[in-house]
Amino acid sequence: AQSVTQLDSHVSVSEGTPVLLRCNYSSSYSPSLFWYVQHPNKGLQLLLKYTSAATLVKGINGFEAEFKKSETSFHLTKPSAHMSDAAEYFCVVNGASGGSYIPTFGRGTSLIVHP
Amino acid sequence: KAGVTQTPRYLIKTRGQQVTLSCSPISGHRSVSWYQQTPGQGLQFLFEYFSETQRNKGNFPGRFSGRQFSNSRSEMNVSTLELGDSALYLCASSLYSGVQETQYFGPGTRLLVL
Numbered sequence: 634a635q636s637v638t639q640l641d642s643h644v645s646v647s648e649g650t651p652v653l654l655r656c657n658y659s660s661s662y663s664p665s666l667f668w669y670v671q672h673p674n675k676g677l678q679l680l681l682k683y684t685s686a687a688t689l690v691k692g693i694n695g696f697e698a699e700f701k702k703s704e705t706s707f708h709l710t711k712p713s714a715h716m717s718d719a720a721e722y723f724c725v726v727n728g729a730s731g732g733s734y735i736p737t738f739g740r741g742t743s744l745i746v747h748p
Numbered sequence: 749k750a751g752v753t754q755t756p757r758y759l760i761k762t763r764g765q766q767v768t769l770s771c772s773p774i775s776g777h778r779s780v781s782w783y784q785q786t787p788g789q790g791l792q793f794l795f796e797y798f799s800e801t802q803r804n805k806g807n808f809p810g811r812f813s814g815r816q817f818s819n820s821r822s823e824m825n826v827s828t829l830e831l832g833d834s835a836l837y838l839c840a841s842s843l844y845s846g847v848q849e850t851q852y853f854g855p856g857t858r859l860l861v862l
Contacts, residue, residue: 665847676752676838676853684848723791727847733804734847736781738791 635660637726639739647747652711654742656724659705664728666707668698671721671741680722683707694718719746749774752841752854760860766827769857773820773841779803780822781851782814785836797822798845826859834861 640655658666665684669677681692688700698709707724724739753772761767773780781804782794793806797816814824820841826833836858840851 667850669853674855676855677840677851678853679850682848682850729847735793735804735806736851737793738783740790 635662635664635726635728635735635737637724637737637739639722639724639742641742642740643743643745645745645747646714648716649713652709652714652718652744654709654722654724654744656707656709656739657705658707658724658726660726660728662728664726666698666700667725667727668692668696668707668709669723669725671723673720677723680709714744714746716746716748719744752839752852754837754839754854754857756857757855758858758860760862761829762862763829763831765829766825767829767859769824769826769837769839769859771822771824771839771841771854773822773839774852777841777843777852778820779842779845779849780816780820781840781842782822782824783838783840784808785838785856786834791838794824796845803845829861831861834859 636659638657667682668680671677680696681690683690683700691697696711721741721743723741727736755770779798781796785791796804800816811827816822836856838856840853842849842851
């Protein structure tokens with residue numbers, strides 16, 4: 634069984650300040666973890682993914698995330714927010730059981746960026 | 749490369765009807781997954797097709813079905829529509845099937861059931 638919890642439904646930051654979007658997961662397997670972003674009326678776009686290689690993962694647009702197994706966390710960060718970062722962010726856990734899997738999405742975090 | 753395309757983009761149906769949604773994956777991608785997105789339940793995995801075979805299935809009733817053709821295009825069918833089926837249906841493609849695969853999402857089909 635697996636689950637994912639995005640700890641904040643909304644995060645509000647000022648442009649130029651750091652961004653932290655929190656994600657905790659639970660999985661019986663060695664999962665892959667993903668962060669996707671969804672802009673209004675658009676499909677989801679991959680920001681980054683962890684697949685059991687380096688625990689610090691760098692993604693597009695200056696985002697990065699660190700896989701911490703002891704804390705079962707995969708928080709997303711960015712040093713300096715930009716207005717264009719305003720969107721919905723989804724943390725996803727995907728682990729296989731007997732060759733089958735069901736990607737599990739968090740409920741999403743809405744990032745609001747103030748000028 | 750062209751991205752994932754979904755048709756139609758918007759659809760209005762009434763309860764009891766059935767609907768078919770179409771998804772064309774990125775050229776060369778062999779896996780297609782379908783998701784339902786609603787405000788109440790969030791994003792939920794419906795099923796995945798790879799090389800014309802259903803590989804994985806989420807926890808949805810049998811009214812939701814799909815298929816994949818030899819050119820990797822996929823269709824999703826919902827029979828006997830219910831009001832609760834109103835949602836954004838997203839299709840995603842990837843090169844192969846697997847937990848590490850990056851999925852590329854289409855813009856979605858927004859279905860409204862009246």
